[in-house]
Structure formats: structure tokens, C-alpha cells
Amino acid sequence: MRLSTFAAPSRFYALxxxxxxxxxxxAALLAAAGLWIGFFVAPTDATQGEAYRIIFIHVPAAWMxxxxxxAMAGWxxxxxxxxxxxxxxLARALAPTGALFTxxxxxxxxxxxxxxxxxxxxxxxxLTSELILLFLYLGFIALVEAIDDPRRGDxxxxxxxxxxxxxxxxxxxxxxxxxxxxQGATVSLTSAPKMASTMLTAMLLMTFAFWAYxxxxxxxxxxxxxxxxxxxxxxVRGIAHGGRA
Amino acid sequence: MSWNSTSEFFSMGGYALYVWxxxxxxxxxxxxxxxxxxxxxxxxxxxxxxxxxxxxxx
Numbered sequence: 337m338r339l340s341t342f343a344a345p346s347r348f349y350a351l352x353x354x355x356x357x358x359x360x361x362x363a364a365l366l367a368a369a370g371l372w373i374g375f376f377v378a379p380t381d382a383t384q385g386e387a388y389r390i391i392f393i394h395v396p397a398a399w400m401x402x403x404x405x406x407a408m409a410g411w412x413x414x415x416x417x418x419x420x421x422x423x424x425x426l427a428r429a430l431a432p433t434g435a436l437f438t439x440x441x442x443x444x445x446x447x448x449x450x451x452x453x454x455x456x457x458x459x460x461x462x463l464t465s466e467l468i469l470l471f472l473y474l475g476f477i478a479l480v481e482a483i484d485d486p487r488r489g490d491x492x493x494x495x496x497x498x499x500x501x502x503x504x505x506x507x508x509x510x511x512x513x514x515x516x517x518x519q520g521a522t523v524s525l526t527s528a529p530k531m532a533s534t535m536l537t538a539m540l541l542m543t544f545a546f547w548a549y550x551x552x553x554x555x556x557x558x559x560x561x562x563x564x565x566x567x568x569x570x571x572v573r574g575i576a577h578g579g580r581a
Numbered sequence: 582m583s584w585n586s587t588s589e590f591f592s593m594g595g596y597a598l599y600v601w602x603x604x605x606x607x608x609x610x611x612x613x614x615x616x617x618x619x620x621x622x623x624x625x626x627x628x629x630x631x632x633x634x635x636x637x638x639x
Binding site: 360375376379380385386387389390393394397432433436439440443444447448450451549552553556557559560561563564567568572573575576577 | 583584590593594595596598599600602603604606607610611614615618619621622624625626628629630632633
């Protein structure tokens with residue numbers, strides 16, 4: 337069995353249904369461990385006091401907001417170029433989750449900015465580009481939902497998602513390219529992390545928890561989209577009647 | 582552990598509004614989104630059932 341087998345919506349539907357409980361369990365366990373270490377093991381920050389504990393959801397949400405966007409644009413591109421319906425449905429399924437993480441990143445950032453910077457919001461490069469990311473997600477959702485023909489909607493959405501992907505490196509490097517109020521990267525692949533190891537552990541656990549959550553909820557939503565789109569296929573009728581018995 | 586009592590934990594060193602305001606909204610949204618996705622699937626299944634029942638069996 338090849339990977340492309342799961343490009344068939346019926347196969348994907350079944351596989352996602354099998355994987356989802358494990359993903360939910362992983363998300364719950366990782367979040368429980370991350371929150372425990374974040375609140376009960378990680379020490380108080382010397383300069384920010386307890387306010388810094390927002391980092392354990394802020395940074396993972398911000399990372400996910402960018403990662404989910406790249407995944408969404410990638411699947412949308414695959415769906416367009418290879419004429420793969422399932423890939424386009426995955427892109428649609430990821431959009432609301434990406435928008436949610438973007439909103440959470442902005443919201444938690446605001447609640448962190450007020451006690452540390454003295455303001456809920458500032459029009460600096462990092463915050464503004466992240467806000468644009470939220471508008472890109474909302475624009476993608478509005479565009480694909482506004483077009484009645486699903487495959488035409490997929491293609492229009494793919495174009496928007498691919499063009500909008502230029503914003504992701506702008507967000508990521510904004511703290512380096514411009515003078516911003518937002519601090520630089522605390523964790524990078526090329527240098528040692530600038531934080532206590534227990535803090536880093538909590539943040540990474542929360543990141544993996546959010547990751548499992550994002551995949552699980554995207555699977556859940558893509559199963560709904562598959563049923564909506566394939567309502568007249570024999571296999572969906574089989575499931576619909578099997579569910580009643 | 583940096584907390585000596587439950588009330589000390591909930592006061593978050595004076596940052597209760599900010600810490601719990603951030604965590605509360607995040608928890609609420611991440612609890613609601615999976616429920617909405619699950620409801621959407623149930624409705625799609627219901628629609629498929631209605632559509633299948635409306636057509637004569639082959």
C-alpha cells in the first residue's frame with residue numbers, strides 16, 4: 337500500500353478516524369505535562385515575575401500559526417498542481433485552526449505586553465505581520481466558502497494561500513529586520529536557548545501538545561468536509577446508513 | 582515549587598489578570614473548536630442520510 341492510497345477520500349476518512357483518538361490522547365498528556373512543569377517546576381522569572389508564564393502558550397501558538405499556514409499553503413498547492421481533491425480538503429480543514437492559533441498568539445501576546453511593555457498593542461513589525469497572517473487565514477476561508485463550485489474554490493484559495501506565504505518569513509525575521517518592541521528569538525536551531533532548561537522543556541511540551549491538537553482537529557474537520565463533498569458517493573451512503581442501524 | 586498556598590498560585594505574583602486572561606481564553610477556544618468540528622461532521626452525516634433516503638434504492 338502506497339502513501340498515495342490515502343489520497344482517496346474514503347481511505348483518508350477511515351485512516352483519520354483511527355488516528356484521531358491517539359492524537360487527542362497525545363495532546364492531552366503533553367499539555368498536562370507541559371502545564372505541570374510550566375506552573376510547578378519552572379522557577380519565577382527574575383525580571384518579569386510570574387507574568388512570563390504566558391510564554392508556555394504564547395510561543396507554541398505563534399509557532400503553530402506560521403507552521404499551519406505553511407502546511408495549508410503546501411496542501412493547497414499540491415491539490416491544485418496534482419489535481420488532488422483530498423489535499424485541497426486538508427488545506428480547507430487547516431485554515432480555521434491556523435486562524436485560531438494566530439488569534440491565540442495575538443491575544444496572549446497582548447496579555448503579556450500589557451504588564452511588561454505597558455501596552456496591549458503596538459504597531460510594530462512583529463505584531464502587525466502576525467495580524468496580517470490572521471487576515472490571510474480569514475481571507476482564505478471567506479474566499480473558498482464564497483465560491484459554489486468546490487474545485488474552483490480550491491484553486492482560488494490555493495492562489496491566495498501561496499501568495500500569502502510570503503508573509504511567513506516576514507513574521508519570523510521581523511524582529512531581526514526591523515527595530516521592534518518584540519524581543520528576538522529565544523530559541524533557535526543555531527544557538528543555545530536563552531532560557532532555563534525547565535522553562536524550555538515546558539515550552540517544547542506545549543508545542544508538541546499544540547501540534548497533536550492541530551493535526552487531530554484538522555483531521556476531524558477534514559472528515560466533515562469529505563462527507564459534505566462526497567455525500568452522493570456509495571461509501572458515504574454506506575456509513576450514513578450503518579450509523580443508523 | 583514556587584507556591585506556598587493555593588491563593589498564592591492563583592494570584593500569580595500580582596499578574597493574575599494577565600496570566601489567567603491569556604490561559605482562560607486559550608483553553609476556552611481550544612475546547613470549543615474540536616466540538617464545532619465534531620458537530621460539523623455529525624451534520625454532514627445526517628445530510629448524507631437524508632439525501633440517501635430521498636432517492637429510490639437502485
